[in-house]
Amino acid sequence: MVWPRRSFLRSAQYFTKRALRLRATPHAIAAGIAAGVFASFTPFLGFHFLLAAALAWVLGGNVVASAIGTAVGNPLTFPFIWGATLQLGKAILHGAHPGPHMPVDLGRALRHLEFSQLWEPLIKPMAVGALPLGLAVGLIFYFLTRWTVIAFREQRRKRLAERARRRAEMQSRTATATAG
Structure with missing residues (x-):
C-alpha cells in the first residue's frame, strides 16, 4: 500500500515531470511546490492539501503544483520531519532547559481522542517547529524548482527550434528534388 508499484525513483521522476x-x-x-512542501511540515495530517492550496493561492502559486509539493511528506519522510519539527519546536518554546517533562501516554490519548493531552506535549511544539523548518525547506524547493522550470523550458525551446529547422530543411530538399 505504501510501496510504489515501480520504485520510489520512478515516482519521484513522475512528480518532477508532471510539475515541469x-x-x-x-x-x-515554484511557489506552488514550495507551498506544498511547507504544508508537509505541519503536524495537521489530512489538511496538507487544503493548507497547501490556500498558501499557493495567497502566494500566487499554482494549486496543482502545491498538491504535487505535498508529496515531500510521505511515509518515508514523515518520521524525520516529525522528529525534527518536534525537537526544534521544543527548543524554541522551552530553550535549552525544558524543565520538568511529563511522559505522554500517546496510545491512550489517540484511542480516546484527547486533543488537550496531545496539544501541549506534541502538536504545539511540532507546529512551532514546522514554521522555520518548513519555511527554510520550502524556500530551497522554491529556488530549485524555479531554476529547473526555466532550464527545462529553455531546453525544450531549443529542441523544438532544432526540430523545426530540420523539418524546413527536409521540405526544401524535397521541393528541390521534385522541381528538378
Whole structure:
C-alpha cells in the first residue's frame, strides 16, 4: 500500500515531470511546490492539501503544483520531519532547559481522542517547529524548482527550434528534388 508499484525513483521522476509540464509561470509553479512542501511540515495530517492550496493561492502559486509539493511528506519522510519539527519546536518554546517533562501516554490519548493531552506535549511544539523548518525547506524547493522550470523550458525551446529547422530543411530538399 505504501510501496510504489515501480520504485520510489520512478515516482519521484513522475512528480518532477508532471510539475515541469504545468502551464504556468516558473514563479507560479515554484511557489506552488514550495507551498506544498511547507504544508508537509505541519503536524495537521489530512489538511496538507487544503493548507497547501490556500498558501499557493495567497502566494500566487499554482494549486496543482502545491498538491504535487505535498508529496515531500510521505511515509518515508514523515518520521524525520516529525522528529525534527518536534525537537526544534521544543527548543524554541522551552530553550535549552525544558524543565520538568511529563511522559505522554500517546496510545491512550489517540484511542480516546484527547486533543488537550496531545496539544501541549506534541502538536504545539511540532507546529512551532514546522514554521522555520518548513519555511527554510520550502524556500530551497522554491529556488530549485524555479531554476529547473526555466532550464527545462529553455531546453525544450531549443529542441523544438532544432526540430523545426530540420523539418524546413527536409521540405526544401524535397521541393528541390521534385522541381528538378
